Structure formats: C-alpha cells, structure tokens
Amino acid sequence: MPTSTTPAPTSSFPSPETMEVLISKDQIAKRTREIGAQISAEYEGQSIVLIGVLKGAAIFLADLARAIQVDNTFDFVAVSSYGRARVSSGAVKLIKDIDNPIEGKHVILVEDILDTGLTLSFLRQMMLQHKPASLKIATCLDKPDRRLVPIEADYVAFKIPNQFVIGYGMDYAERYRGVEDIRLFPEDAGH
Numbered sequence: 001m002p003t004s005t006t007p008a009p010t011s012s013f014p015s016p017e018t019m020e021v022l023i024s025k026d027q028i029a030k031r032t033r034e035i036g037a038q039i040s041a042e043y044e045g046q047s048i049v050l051i052g053v054l055k056g057a058a059i060f061l062a063d064l065a066r067a068i069q070v071d072n073t074f075d076f077v078a079v080s081s082y083g084r085a086r087v088s089s090g091a092v093k094l095i096k097d098i099d100n101p102i103e104g105k106h107v108i109l110v111e112d113i114l115d116t117g118l119t120l121s122f123l124r125q126m127m128l129q130h131k132p133a134s135l136k137i138a139t140c141l142d143k144p145d146r147r148l149v150p151i152e153a154d155y156v157a158f159k160i161p162n163q164f165v166i167g168y169g170m171d172y173a174e175r176y177r178g179v180e181d182i183r184l185f186p187e188d189a190g191h
C-alpha cells in the first residue's frame with residue numbers, strides 16, 4: 001500500500017510555524033478569562049445571549065462562553081461581504097439570521113476581529129431592530145487603524161496594529177482557522 005504524505009505547503013500558503021506569533025494561546029486564554037469575569041460581574045443574576053458571527057468568531061465564542069459564569073445561550077449569524085475596503089458600508093448582507101428571538105434579552109455580539117467596522121456596524125443595526133434589552137460587542141481583536149465606520153467594542157481582548165493575522169478562528173483564504181496562536185501572515189505570501 002502506498003504511504004500517504006501530507007503535501008508540502010505551497011509558497012502561497014506557508015506553514016503556520018514559520019509565521020511570527022503576535023499573541024500566544026496563553027495570552028489569549030488569560031485575557032478571555034479576564035473578559036469572562038468582567039462580563040460575569042456586569043451581568044450578575046441575568047441571562048445573556050451570545051451571538052457569534054460565523055465563521056471567524058466560533059473559537060472565541062466557545063472559549064468566552066466557558067469563561068462566563070452567568071446563564072448564557074448561543075446563537076449565530078453569518079454575513080457575506082463584498083470587497084469591504086473598496087465599497088460603501090451598505091455592502092454587507094445577512095446570509096444566516098438568528099434562530100431564536102432576542103426581544104427583551106441581553107445580547108452580546110461576539111467577533112474574532114473588528115477591522116473596518118463594516119460587519120459589526122451592519123450587524124449592530126440589524127440586531128437593534130429585534131429590540132434586545134441591551135446590546136454589547138465583544139471582540140478578540142481590534143484593529144482601530146483600519147476603521148472605515150465609527151464603531152467600538154465594549155469588550156476587547158487585544159488591540160493590534162494594521163497587520164493581517166491568522167489563527168484562533170481567523171483565516172487566510174479559509175486556511176489557518178485552527179492555529180492556536182494568533183500569528184502574522186507574511187505580507188509577501190498569498191499572491
């Protein structure tokens with residue numbers, strides 16, 4: 001029987017081990033615990049709906065939920081965006097809505113990264129139409145230098161400079177989401 005080998009990564013998709021670690025998995029775990037504790041204190045005695053934005057937020061949501069001590073449920077939305085840096089803020093489209101009503105509920109939108117802000121400002125408006133009791137935003141990363149629309153998160157694990165990152169849910173061309181550390185994707189790769 002022929003032995004199967006994993007194909008060597010092409011230069012477009014370098015191996016994650018070759019990429020510089022920007023934020024280690026231990027740093028992520030520590031900050032997630034801190035934010036979980038902060039949310040638990042602020043929402044003491046209440047229930048929260050965590051709404052994750054597919055696909056990038058799935059891993060942060062899974063960790064954040066386990067760091068939150070108050071009663072919580074999950075829901076997910078999915079959006080598609082079209083060349084976000086080159087188009088206006090109307091360019092985000094909802095492709096999967098929430099499954100359960102959030103009217104009168106305390107909602108936290110959960111993202112992996114707040115970049116231009118187009119995704120979250122669109123979702124924030126969408127969610128407000130459902131009349132939640134409150135609506136906050138938690139994001140693992142914030143790249144404030146890239147903002148095209150004014151929006152801030154209520155809970156930010158890390159502010160980062162304007163560099164493309166992968167790992168901890170974040171992809172380049174759908175790859176690298178399962179990488180445990182957040183790493184810098186090389187500027188000369190992926191072309």
Ligand SMILES: O=P(O)(O)OC[C@H]1O[C@H](OP(=O)(O)OP(=O)(O)O)[C@H](O)[C@@H]1O
Nearest residue numbers: 054055056112113114115116117118119
């Ligand atoms: O602030 P913005 O400029 O809108 O960028 C942030 C959004 O972009 C990425 O998602 P993407 O649409 O690439 O899909 P994914 O979550 O499936 O990776 C990321 O996960 C955020 O959702």
Ligand code: HPA
Nearest residue numbers: 115163164165166170171
């Ligand atoms: O730096 C990033 N990495 C992955 N996905 C992203 N979406 C917006 N910014 C980024």
Ligand SMILES: [Mg+2]
Nearest residue numbers: 053054055056
């Ligand atoms: Mg996303």
